[in-house]
């Protein structure tokens with residue numbers, strides 16, 4: 001079971017879009033996949049067409065009040081979700097008093113079996129939920145929007161990943177940087193791609209996610225791109241990413 | 251002196267782009283304007299062409315180690331900046347031990363005079379820096395990206411604003427919701443606009459910011475849209491917003 005955190009503190013770079021669509025692409029390829037929505041915004045939950053369930057969600061799973069079977073929801077063939085909750089924001093205060101709170105999610109996931117992949121959607125900050133995910137994960141995918149501001153925060157994120165690796169999770173590795181919202185008609189996209197590939201080399205996935213309105217429309221129907229527009233550029237690019245990951249090049 | 255916080259915990263909706271370009275539009279109209287970068291990502295600082303200054307920045311101003319004149323930087327005619335810093339992230343822990351830490355920024359701003367407007371750029375979370383800004387501000391502008399996920403977090407944000415109003419800042423009001431990245435060729439933009447105007451009515455600015463690549467390119471040159479492409483749709487839309495604000499319709 002490989003656990004992958006989708007993380008970047010820069011906002012709006014395609015973390016949620018990558019979490020739900022990569023998960024579905026891996027499920028389509030025959031893998032059993034679980035999405036864990038650990039962002040109080042609940043975007044991955046609604047993006048997969050699931051309402052907030054106040055009485056059983058990731059909050060209850062994290063604090064051990066409910067076990068995995070009570071909180072998980074089947075979303076599609078081979079695709080499951082532990083739904084998020086706005087109540088997570090309250091947990092931020094509570095967990096500060098738990099000894100080694102950083103390892104809470106990792107411990108709880110020991111009770112989860114029978115999946116090939118677990119994908120974490122994290123919030124746009126280097127706060128407790130991103131730390132919980134980085135400590136629990138085997139690897140991290142960093143979506144990088146092909147725009148200027150998205151370049152700025154990368155060094156801070158890499159530093160944080162290294163800090164988590166040195167303290168709580170020595171086996172944590174960067175699975176890759178994923179270029180998102182790439183628009184080949186626009187110079188800025190090409191410039192950002194060149195800079196990211198020059199700086200990070202082989203750590204950057206060959207697959208690039210194009211800017212595609214279909215990807216932005218799909219969540220308003222509670223669908224992944226594979227249900228909404230299965231033959232679009234958006235679907236193809238996430239299938240290609242899934243193939244690149246399954247071929248184990250990183 | 252009117253203090254305006256630009257806030258929305260959803261990431262990538264145009265908070266920084268609105269903070270720097272609205273500030274410059276107000277400065278062009280003859281107002282003396284200060285931008286305060288209270289986001290550890292430093293995007294407003296680099297978007298205004300200023301390097302991080304490790305020895306004097308918003309951190310030193312907030313904790314009272316330096317006064318306003320020592321940290322502020324003139325960026326353009328009538329346009330000033332208190333630069334951000336990555337070190338803000340460390341402050342998050344320190345301020346928890348200060349009594350009524352929520353009022354820290356409001357107190358420090360009492361020492362700042364001679365400005366018509368102060369604009370706060372906040373991070374994508376409802377964390378301490380956004381709370382500091384909401385407590386210090388007279389009003390809030392909420393950028394709303396014309397996409398599905400951006401609708402989801404609005405009720406949480408409105409609840410937080412009400413909470414701050416009831417506890418620390420009774421005069422806080424919502425100046426308006428600003429539709430951003432509007433693409434009239436795309437149904438989704440129209441649907442989001444209809445929904446936001448139906449739900450929030452007159453609280454929504456008439457001015458709408460179009461999706462325009464010039465706005466995304468400008469920060470890579472350290473310029474606002476008024477220096478980079480003064481006659482573009484992006485410039486016009488932020489001038490229109492400044493006029494709407496100066497005419498006091500909200």
Ligand SMILES: Nc1ncnc2c1ncn2[C@@H]1O[C@H](COP(=O)(O)OP(=O)(O)OP(=O)(O)O)[C@@H](O)[C@H]1O
Pocket residue numbers: 010011012013014015016017018039043122123124180181182209210211212213215216217219259260261262374397398399400
């Ligand atoms: N490749 C793409 N093409 C077009 N639109 C996209 C693409 N990827 C994401 N989007 C849209 O851009 C917006 C931001 O994406 P998303 O919400 O996935 O980013 P995020 O990093 O999860 O944001 P946050 O920081 O708030 O968690 C959303 O409205 C989404 O639908």
Ligand SMILES: Nc1ncnc2c1ncn2[C@@H]1O[C@H](COP(=O)(O)OP(=O)(O)OP(=O)(O)O)[C@@H](O)[C@H]1O
Pocket residue numbers: 009010011012124147148149150260261262263264265266267268289293372373374430431432459460461462463465466467469
């Ligand atoms: N109207 C627009 N048209 C096109 N691109 C835009 C527009 N407004 C902002 N952008 C670009 O979209 C991206 C997100 O905008 P911005 O960084 O201002 O959002 P933000 O809300 O400040 O993000 P964060 O949540 O990370 O602080 C940036 O790359 C910016 O250049």
Ligand SMILES: [Mg+2]
Pocket residue numbers: 015016017039043121122123
């Ligand atoms: Mg997200």
Ligand SMILES: [Mg+2]
Pocket residue numbers: 265266267289293372373
């Ligand atoms: Mg910003």
